[in-house]
Amino acid sequence: MRKSVLIIFSVMISAVALAQSKNPFNAADLRLSWQIVENPYANTTQARALITLVNKGSKPIPAKGWKIYFNATTTRTGPDKILLVDRVNGDLFALYPGSGFKSVAAGDSISSSVLQGHVKDVTDFPKGFYIVFNNEPEKGYPLLTDITNQVNVDKSEKALAEKIYRQNELITDVPAANLSPVLPTPVSYKRAAGSFKLNPQVKIINDPAFIKEATYFKDELAKVLGSKPQTGFTEKYNVIVLQKGGNNGAEGYQLQVTPGRITISATNGAGIFYGLQSLKNLLPASAWSGTQKNFDIPAVTITDAPRFEHRAFMMDVARNFQPKSHLIKVIDLLSFYKFNVLHMHFVDDEGWRIEIPGLPELTQTGSTRGHSTNELNAINPAYGSGPDTTNQAGSGYYSRQEFIEILRYANERHIRVIPEIETPGHARAAIKAMDARYSRLMKLGKKAEAEQYLLRDINDKSSYRSVQGFSDNVVNVGLPSVYSFLEKVSDELIAMYKEAGAPLQTIHFGGDEVPAGVWEKSPVIADLMKKDSSIKNTSDLWFYYFGKVNNMLKSKSLYLSGWEEIGLTSGVVNGRKRLVIDPRFANENFHTDVWNNLAGNEDLAYKLANAGYKVVLTNVTNLYLDLAYNTSFYERGQYWGGYVDLNKPFSFIPYNYYKNQKENEQGQPLKAGYFDGKEQLTEEGKRNIVGIQSPLWAEVITSPEKHEYLLLPKLLAVAERAWAPDPQWATEPEIAKSEAMYNQAWAAFANKVGKSELPKLDHYAGGFQYRIPTPGIVIENGLVRANMQLPGFTIRYTTDGTEPDVNSRMFTDSIPYSPQLNLRAFNNEGRGGRTVKVVQ
Known part of the structure; x- marks a missing residue:
C-alpha cells in the first residue's frame, strides 16, 4: 500500500485583476503539483519528482514569459527537459519552460520530471513557490501548491516503531x-517530613545584597499566588529567607524547606537565583496553570552547585526570525533550568537581525527577504519565505531598544548574552546590505563614504560555492573597510550592553564553513600578498583575519569567540589537505564552539582543548537540537549530523564522549574499537573545557511552535548534563x-x-x-x-x-x-x- 504525505501551501492571492491584466495569465489560476515518485532515483543519491502544472483559468499558459521560483535542496533539470531548473543562489531555484514545453490550454495540464537530493524526511520537500512574469520582473505571486510523496515508506516506519x-x-x-526533587539533579538532597504551606500571606526576607533576586522572585510568585508577597523583617513562620552563607562556589546554593520556613543561602546573587529556581521547580505543575493559590512544598534540604561554568543555548534568529515575545519566553525557560549563556546567532547568509545605528541598510535590506532582481531593498527568499517582504519568518529584526530590553531581561535572570556576527563566511546578508549602502552613496557622489564599510572586492572574480549553495557569501578580508565595519558593529553592540547594564565579555565572530576558492582571484588580496610577505597563499589569510579581529577585541577588553575553525589552519595529513590545529592562537584565550565530531573529526574538541584553546563542547551528534528526533519520514528536522532525541544529550559524557557515542550520523551502530587511536583528553585539556552548548539552527523553523517542538523536551537533557554532577555510570x-x-x-x-x-x-x-x-x-x-x-x-x-x-x-x-x-x-x-x- 502507498503511504503519502500531503502538504498544502495555501496562500491568499490578493492582487486584483487589474494588477495582472498585463500578464499572460492569472497566477491564481495555476496549480502546481510536486510528487516524489522515485526515491532514490536509479540507484543514485537523488530523487525524481514529477511536476504537474494545471491550468484552472480561461487563458492558456504560454511556453515563455514566466519563471517559477522556489526553495529546495539541490535540484536540477530532469531527463525529459520539458521544465528546466537553474540555481539562483543558496537554496533558491528557478523553474521555467524548456524547448519541449507546449502551451497549456484552459483546463489542461503538463508534467515534467526534475531531480532533487534524496528525500529522507518532510524537511526535504521544496517550498515557497511563486511565479514572476517577464513583463513584471519585480513582483512575485505565490502559488497554490501540493507536495506529495508517492514512495512507500511503510517498511521503514514499521521498523522505526x-x-x-x-x-x-x-x-x-x-x-x-525515588526521583530527584528538582531538575537538573542537584549535588545532594535529603527529604524530610512535612511541607511548607505556600500561600498569598508568605513574606520574603532578603539580605540587602539580594534585592534584585528578591524582586524577581516576588514577581514570579505573583504569577502563581495572584499577588506579590510582602517584605518581611522579623517573621519566624511562613517566610522565605534569602541570606548570605555557605561555601558552594560562585553559583552554588543551599535550599532548606521546613514546615514553617524556607531558607536559601549563597555567597552571591547568582547562587540565590539558582536556589530560587530550584524552589520554583518544587512547585506542582498546577501552580503555573493559575487554578489554585495554596501549595504544599515538600520539606527537603538541597546542597547544589553547577558542574560547568558555561551552560549555553544557541538561538538562531538569522535563518528564520523569531519575535521578541518568543525570545523572552525562551529566556524564562533557560533561567528555569539554570542555563547562564544565551548565544544569539544574529547574522547569516539569510538575514541580519540586529539594528546598528548609522548602518540602516543592515536592517532595511539585510533583515528583509523577498523577491528582488537586484537585492538592493531585500535579499533573496530562503527556506520558503516567499516573494513578499512581510513574511514573519523571513523578515524581521530587533531594534536597538528592543535588544537593550532583552539584555536587561536576561541579565535579571543571570543569563549572559553572547552576540554572534558571523564572518568571514555566512555573511551574505551583511554583504548585500553594504552593497545597497554603496549603491545609495555612489548615486550621491559620495565615493569615499560609500567605500567606508564595503565588504567585498568589486573586481573579485573568484569562484566558489558554499555548503549552503551560495557563491557570494564571504567578506573580503583584505579590505580595510571590512575591519572598519566590524569595529563599527562592535562599538555599537558595546554601547547597547553598557546602556542595558549587562555584562559583555566576548563577541562571537563565527569563522564557520568558508568554502574553497574564495579570494583566489581578488585584486585586493593580490595586492595584500605583495605587501605582506607572511601571506603566502589564501590559507594564510585566516591567521591574518582573526589576528586583526582578535587585536581589535583585545583593545576593547573583550576576548574572541568563534566556531572551531578559528583555532585551525590548513595542513597536510597523510598526503591530504585538511584543517589542523593552529598553535599560533592557542594562548590568546580564544573560546571555540566545537561542533564537528563527525567521521574524521571525532577527537577535534579534545585536540583543541589539549592544545590550549578554551572549548565549549557543541557536539553535533548529541547536542544539535535542530536534528530530527528520529529517522521517521514524517519527523521535521535536519539529519546531516545524525538524529537527536531526548536520550542523546542525556547520554553525553563531556570528558569521554567516545564512550557514549553508539551510532554514526546515519543512525547505524558503530563497530567495537571505532574510537581506537583517537586523541584522549589530557588533564590540562580537561581544564580548558569550559562548558557545553546546544544550538538550535532555524532552517526548518518558521514559527514559535516549530521552535518549541525541536527545543523541548531535548533541552531538559542538556540542562541535566550542563549542571548536574558527573553521573556514576x-x-x-x-x-x-x-x-x-x-x-x-x-x-x-x-x-x-x-x-x-x-x-x-x-x-x-x-x-x-x-x-x-x-x-x-x-x-x-x-x-x-x-x-x-x-x-x-x-x-x-x-x-x-x-x-x-x-x-x-x-x-x-x-x-x-x-x-x-x-x-x-x-x-x-x-x-x-x-x-x-x-x-x-
Missing part, C-alpha cells in the same frame, strides 16, 4: 519518591555495570520529565508546544503492543483509519491488529502528538 518499542522497554515506572569502567547504571538513571530521568517537568511546561511562561513522542509499536502473535518513552502520557487509538483524539479509546496492554489501526499519544492537557499508523 519497533525500534522505539524496544528502546522504551528499558524505561520502567519509577515512584516519585559515566565513570564506571566495567561496561555491563555502566550500562545497567545508565539504564536505571535514564528511566528515572524519563519519569521525571514525563510526570513532572512537561506538565509544568504546559503552563510555565505561557506554555510550550513541546514534542509529544510517538508510541513504540510491535505486533506479536496478531496482537499490537505499544509503549511510551515518557511515563505519564497516554496512548489512544482508532480502528477506522481516523486520527485519534482525546475521546478515543485508551490503549492499555494490547489489542488485536486491524488494517486501519491508528495510535496517538496525549499529554495531561489532552494535546496529541503525531498519529502513527500500525503497519503489519
Whole structure:
C-alpha cells in the first residue's frame, strides 16, 4: 500500500485583476503539483519528482514569459527537459519552460520530471513557490501548491516503531519518591517530613545584597499566588529567607524547606537565583496553570552547585526570525533550568537581525527577504519565505531598544548574552546590505563614504560555492573597510550592553564553513600578498583575519569567540589537505564552539582543548537540537549530523564522549574499537573545557511552535548534563555495570520529565508546544503492543483509519491488529502528538 504525505501551501492571492491584466495569465489560476515518485532515483543519491502544472483559468499558459521560483535542496533539470531548473543562489531555484514545453490550454495540464537530493524526511520537500512574469520582473505571486510523496515508506516506519518499542522497554515506572526533587539533579538532597504551606500571606526576607533576586522572585510568585508577597523583617513562620552563607562556589546554593520556613543561602546573587529556581521547580505543575493559590512544598534540604561554568543555548534568529515575545519566553525557560549563556546567532547568509545605528541598510535590506532582481531593498527568499517582504519568518529584526530590553531581561535572570556576527563566511546578508549602502552613496557622489564599510572586492572574480549553495557569501578580508565595519558593529553592540547594564565579555565572530576558492582571484588580496610577505597563499589569510579581529577585541577588553575553525589552519595529513590545529592562537584565550565530531573529526574538541584553546563542547551528534528526533519520514528536522532525541544529550559524557557515542550520523551502530587511536583528553585539556552548548539552527523553523517542538523536551537533557554532577555510570569502567547504571538513571530521568517537568511546561511562561513522542509499536502473535518513552502520557487509538483524539479509546496492554489501526499519544492537557499508523 502507498503511504503519502500531503502538504498544502495555501496562500491568499490578493492582487486584483487589474494588477495582472498585463500578464499572460492569472497566477491564481495555476496549480502546481510536486510528487516524489522515485526515491532514490536509479540507484543514485537523488530523487525524481514529477511536476504537474494545471491550468484552472480561461487563458492558456504560454511556453515563455514566466519563471517559477522556489526553495529546495539541490535540484536540477530532469531527463525529459520539458521544465528546466537553474540555481539562483543558496537554496533558491528557478523553474521555467524548456524547448519541449507546449502551451497549456484552459483546463489542461503538463508534467515534467526534475531531480532533487534524496528525500529522507518532510524537511526535504521544496517550498515557497511563486511565479514572476517577464513583463513584471519585480513582483512575485505565490502559488497554490501540493507536495506529495508517492514512495512507500511503510517498511521503514514499521521498523522505526519497533525500534522505539524496544528502546522504551528499558524505561520502567519509577515512584516519585525515588526521583530527584528538582531538575537538573542537584549535588545532594535529603527529604524530610512535612511541607511548607505556600500561600498569598508568605513574606520574603532578603539580605540587602539580594534585592534584585528578591524582586524577581516576588514577581514570579505573583504569577502563581495572584499577588506579590510582602517584605518581611522579623517573621519566624511562613517566610522565605534569602541570606548570605555557605561555601558552594560562585553559583552554588543551599535550599532548606521546613514546615514553617524556607531558607536559601549563597555567597552571591547568582547562587540565590539558582536556589530560587530550584524552589520554583518544587512547585506542582498546577501552580503555573493559575487554578489554585495554596501549595504544599515538600520539606527537603538541597546542597547544589553547577558542574560547568558555561551552560549555553544557541538561538538562531538569522535563518528564520523569531519575535521578541518568543525570545523572552525562551529566556524564562533557560533561567528555569539554570542555563547562564544565551548565544544569539544574529547574522547569516539569510538575514541580519540586529539594528546598528548609522548602518540602516543592515536592517532595511539585510533583515528583509523577498523577491528582488537586484537585492538592493531585500535579499533573496530562503527556506520558503516567499516573494513578499512581510513574511514573519523571513523578515524581521530587533531594534536597538528592543535588544537593550532583552539584555536587561536576561541579565535579571543571570543569563549572559553572547552576540554572534558571523564572518568571514555566512555573511551574505551583511554583504548585500553594504552593497545597497554603496549603491545609495555612489548615486550621491559620495565615493569615499560609500567605500567606508564595503565588504567585498568589486573586481573579485573568484569562484566558489558554499555548503549552503551560495557563491557570494564571504567578506573580503583584505579590505580595510571590512575591519572598519566590524569595529563599527562592535562599538555599537558595546554601547547597547553598557546602556542595558549587562555584562559583555566576548563577541562571537563565527569563522564557520568558508568554502574553497574564495579570494583566489581578488585584486585586493593580490595586492595584500605583495605587501605582506607572511601571506603566502589564501590559507594564510585566516591567521591574518582573526589576528586583526582578535587585536581589535583585545583593545576593547573583550576576548574572541568563534566556531572551531578559528583555532585551525590548513595542513597536510597523510598526503591530504585538511584543517589542523593552529598553535599560533592557542594562548590568546580564544573560546571555540566545537561542533564537528563527525567521521574524521571525532577527537577535534579534545585536540583543541589539549592544545590550549578554551572549548565549549557543541557536539553535533548529541547536542544539535535542530536534528530530527528520529529517522521517521514524517519527523521535521535536519539529519546531516545524525538524529537527536531526548536520550542523546542525556547520554553525553563531556570528558569521554567516545564512550557514549553508539551510532554514526546515519543512525547505524558503530563497530567495537571505532574510537581506537583517537586523541584522549589530557588533564590540562580537561581544564580548558569550559562548558557545553546546544544550538538550535532555524532552517526548518518558521514559527514559535516549530521552535518549541525541536527545543523541548531535548533541552531538559542538556540542562541535566550542563549542571548536574558527573553521573556514576559515566565513570564506571566495567561496561555491563555502566550500562545497567545508565539504564536505571535514564528511566528515572524519563519519569521525571514525563510526570513532572512537561506538565509544568504546559503552563510555565505561557506554555510550550513541546514534542509529544510517538508510541513504540510491535505486533506479536496478531496482537499490537505499544509503549511510551515518557511515563505519564497516554496512548489512544482508532480502528477506522481516523486520527485519534482525546475521546478515543485508551490503549492499555494490547489489542488485536486491524488494517486501519491508528495510535496517538496525549499529554495531561489532552494535546496529541503525531498519529502513527500500525503497519503489519
